[in-house]
Amino acid sequence: MARRTPQLAGRTVRVLVCTERKTFVTRELPEVRVTFEGIEGDRHAGLTRPSDVRTPWFPRGTPIRNTRQLSLVSSEELAEVAQGLGIPEVLATWLGANLEVAGVPRLTLLPPGTRLFFPEDAVLAVEGENTPCIGPGRVIEAHHPDGPKLASRFVKAAWQKRGLVAWVERPGLLRAGDEVRVMLPKPVTYVLPG
C-alpha cells in the first residue's frame, strides 16, 4: 500500500470561482466548498455536462459525466508561460483556473487518476491535461494590448503548462494556504500491440 500513499506535497496558493455565464475569468475567494458536483456555484459545476469540442468523439451536446469540474494551474508553470510570452506574469484568474498550486513539480503532467488530498476532507481526481486554447490567450492580450500576437502565442507557450482538469472524489473545503498532498496512480505501462 506504501506505493499508493501520497508521494508529493504542495501548497494551495489561491482558490477561484466563476459564477458568471458570460466570462470564464475567475475571481479569488479565501475558500470554496466542493460537493460531488464541483465548486458550489461555479460555472463548471455539475454531475454531467454536455459534450463539446474537447470530446469530439461524442455528438455535440451529448450529456456525459462531468470530469472537468475544476481546473488547476501551477504557480511555477504560470511563471514559465509568462516568461515564454515575455510578460511579467500570467494570472490564474485569466485562465479561468479554480485552484493555483505551488510546489508540485510539472503539475500539468500528473497522469489521469492522480488524487489530490486537501486537509478539509476534499479530494480531487485528475482527469488529465487541460489543453491550451486561444480563449485565455485573448484575455492575456487584453491585459497587454501592446504585446505581439499574445493570444495565438499563448497556445504554444502554455503547451504542457496550462494545468489540469479534475473532478471531486470527496466533498470538503479548498482553502488558500492549505497543504495539498498528491497520490499518483499505480504505474502502468501499456504498449500498443504490433
Next chain:
Amino acid sequence: MARRTPQLAGRTVRVLVCTERKTFVTRELPEVRVTFEGIEGDRHAGLTRPSDVRTPWFPRGTPIRNTRQLSLVSSEELAEVAQGLGIPEVLATWLGANLEVAGVPRLTLLPPGTRLFFPEDAVLAVEGENTPCIGPGRVIEAHHPDGPKLASRFVKAAWQKRGLVAWVERPGLLRAGDEVRVMLPKPVTYVLPG
C-alpha cells in the same frame, strides 16, 4: 486528434449483473442498460459509494464518488488464470464481473482514463486495475473442492489478470456480441522528482 481516436477493438463476450446483496457472483444477461449510476439494479450501482478496504486513505464508510460501478474481465486473461491454477476454466460470473471482453490484449493493464466505446451509446471510463482478493478465490475453490489451496493461489495467479473497474461516462446499452473500441488516454510520463 488522431491520437485520441480509438486504437484498439475487441468484442463483448457477455454482460453480467448481480442484483443480490448476499453474494457478489454475477449472472449473465443478453444486455444491460447503464446510466450514470452504473448498471441498473446491480449491487455496485450508485453515483457514490462508501469507502472501503480498497481506499484505506479514507475513513471507512466515507461517501466518495463511485468509480467502481462495473468490473471488467478479459477472456484471454481468465484462460491464463485458469491455466495458472490448473483448472479447465475460470468463469466471469465467479469473479463478479459485469463485462467479459475478448480481443483487447492485456486488458488489465489499460491505464486509468482509458475509454471503452460500445455501439449502443454506452461509454465506460477505466478507473484502474481490479486488484485480486481472496473472495473470488473461495468461489473458485467451491467449484473445485479437490483443488489444492485454490482460494489463496487465486490472488497470485490473477495478478495483473483480474481485469478492471470502470464507471459510466455516457449512458447506453451493453450487449453480448457487440464490438468494443478502446481509446487510450494521451500518453504521459510523470517521473517523481529526486
